[in-house]
Amino acid sequence: MLNLNDQKVKLTKTNLAIALGVVKQQITMWCTGAAYPRPETMFKLAKILGVKVDDLYTLEETEEELQQEREEIEKRLKEKEEEAKRRKQAYRLAKQIQEGEENE
Structure with a gap:
């Protein structure tokens, strides 16, 4: 799941979507885990935000999901x-x- 909350994002989802060439809803879907960005989009996003690709993901929800599956x-x-x-x-x-x- 893409985690933009931990990043110091100074762009709105709309502006971020424009910069990435996607629609705002796509950003929302990435953040909720309903969809995942392509690898090339992740690299572009990391570059825009000035972070590493690994910094964009969170494992909290994954742990929650694993617990639910268990x-x-x-x-x-x-x-x-x-x-x-x-x-x-x-x-x-x-x-x-x-x-x-x-x-x-």
Whole structure:
């Protein structure tokens, strides 16, 4: 995710978009992580702002996203475990019924 907040950006998003040859909405999409700029655009942006390309990105949101993914995986795993438990119980019940019918 592009992080312009940490940079001392003296340009508005509109002026920055003009300087980069893109529309303002594109800058917004980069900042929200909805889209990512091309590498050549990143180099141009870094040059305009007087920073390194690495300085334009933040890992905070990425860590947040990773945590959300971990939680989602854990949730799915619990659901799968519960489903397996229910299937095992259903299998045991079906086996008991079958054995009961065979004994009659």
